[in-house]
Amino acid sequence: MDDKEKLVPVLRKSTLAAGMTDEEVRELLSSAQVRLHDYPKGDIVFHEGDMPRSLYILLAGEVRILKDTFSGRQIFLSEIDEPGDMFGEVYEVLHQPYDMYVETASKVRLLEISSTLFTLEAGGQLTRSALKVQQNLMRIFARKAYFMHNKIKVLASGSLREKIVRFLFQQLGSDGKVELGISREFLAAYLAVTRPSLSRELGAMQREGILSVEGKMIRVLDMDRFEEYL
Numbered sequence: 001m002d003d004k005e006k007l008v009p010v011l012r013k014s015t016l017a018a019g020m021t022d023e024e025v026r027e028l029l030s031s032a033q034v035r036l037h038d039y040p041k042g043d044i045v046f047h048e049g050d051m052p053r054s055l056y057i058l059l060a061g062e063v064r065i066l067k068d069t070f071s072g073r074q075i076f077l078s079e080i081d082e083p084g085d086m087f088g089e090v091y092e093v094l095h096q097p098y099d100m101y102v103e104t105a106s107k108v109r110l111l112e113i114s115s116t117l118f119t120l121e122a123g124g125q126l127t128r129s130a131l132k133v134q135q136n137l138m139r140i141f142a143r144k145a146y147f148m149h150n151k152i153k154v155l156a157s158g159s160l161r162e163k164i165v166r167f168l169f170q171q172l173g174s175d176g177k178v179e180l181g182i183s184r185e186f187l188a189a190y191l192a193v194t195r196p197s198l199s200r201e202l203g204a205m206q207r208e209g210i211l212s213v214e215g216k217m218i219r220v221l222d223m224d225r226f227e228e229y230l
Helices: 022-029 089-094 128-155 160-171 184-190 195-207 223-227
Strands: 034-039 044-046 055-060 063-068 074-080 101-104 108-113 177-179 211-214 217-220
Touching (some): 160 195, 160 223, 195 211
Antiparallel strands (some): 044 101
């Protein structure tokens, strides 16, 4: 079994391959526009200002999406650590330079796919797998637009507490609990605050009996007070 054949079950986990059969995934992997790339820890996948060459699917390891301020401070934007997760697709499809950069947090293996695979720039007809990629990218972009819509509503809140409550309210289950699928560092970046500020505010809300926070599990203890900040 060659390296690309071993990737079929991993790629099936990616939203880019949603609805594909194993044969269509193999067809995608066999394309000349698809290649494997290994990176050591601490390497830069692409720099801010670079023009995109590919969209990326994580196969192993962890990468961090970062941005530097004019004063040289590094801002953490996101982390990618689940095999099958994708990044960089918007820039590749729109042919826009990156406004952030990606650094490996461990040894990393990526699947890199050129957008020429699912466009007619090179001439000819699209394969079945390329058509599926087109359709899935439309769904991915729609979900990202919805995500940004919700994020704008959160960031439009006045205080940090209001931001936290509105974020949690969007995720809240009928049992009054939220299990965060992201790290505290990522949540702070999402809310555009520092991690210590976020931790202090969550601690204050615990002391006031509004929330209970245990790791990534957050439970609303006083719903009336919680909803005052909506």
